[in-house]
Amino acid sequence: MFRKLLVVFAVLMLGVTAAAAQSCQDIIDKRQTLMKKSGAAAKIGTEMIKGERPFDLAQVREIYAAFTEDATLMPTLFPDCSKTGNKTTAAPAIWQKMDDFKAAIAKFAADIKAAQDSTKDVDTLKAGFQIIGKNCSNCHQTFRVKSS
Numbered sequence: 001m002f003r004k005l006l007v008v009f010a011v012l013m014l015g016v017t018a019a020a021a022q023s024c025q026d027i028i029d030k031r032q033t034l035m036k037k038s039g040a041a042a043k044i045g046t047e048m049i050k051g052e053r054p055f056d057l058a059q060v061r062e063i064y065a066a067f068t069e070d071a072t073l074m075p076t077l078f079p080d081c082s083k084t085g086n087k088t089t090a091a092p093a094i095w096q097k098m099d100d101f102k103a104a105i106a107k108f109a110a111d112i113k114a115a116q117d118s119t120k121d122v123d124t125l126k127a128g129f130q131i132i133g134k135n136c137s138n139c140h141q142t143f144r145v146k147s148s
């Protein structure tokens with residue numbers, strides 16, 4: 001009876017570790033999905049700026065909403081257990097300089113908010129995108145390893 005209990009306990013423990021490891025991969029997956037959404041949203045905005053698709057304020061709001069969701073959730077998506085795995089391109093610098101990383105996210109969020117408030121036509125969209133785009137590339141340069 002006791003042996004049986006031990007086995008049950010061991011299986012439970014295994015389940016717990018597996019679940020913990022799993023949840024971390026999920027976190028990497030989640031941040032990559034959000035980043036992909038930001039990438040897709042940025043592409044739509046860029047096409048509007050280039051005149052390849054008509055300016056549509058409702059759609060622009062969706063673009064900014066995608067960026068905002070990314071910026072809002074990012075601070076929670078880099079726990080220690082997510083340093084490796086899932087072909088992550090997150091650089092070790094994130095965990096070495098977490099304060100700088102969080103500051104970069106906060107700036108990203110503030111710049112999105114400002115752009116959102118000022119965008120009303122293609123010109124203002126372009127101005128907002130130039131500022132937001134710098135956030136994307138600066139952060140990637142410092143906090144992302146080149147994916148090969």
Ligand code: HEC
Pocket residue numbers: 028031032033035036038039042067087088089090091101104105108132133135136137139140143144
């Ligand atoms: C504060 C930092 C930061 C900002 C700002 C940022 N990113 Fe990222 N981005 C990352 C990190 C870190 C990764 C790597 C995530 C991973 O692989 O775990 C990434 C990955 C990506 C990826 C690849 C996703 C994949 O796995 O296929 C795309 C696309 C992307 N970002 C687009 C953008 C765009 C577009 C913007 C601006 C609108 C942006 N990012 C702003 C940090 C940032």
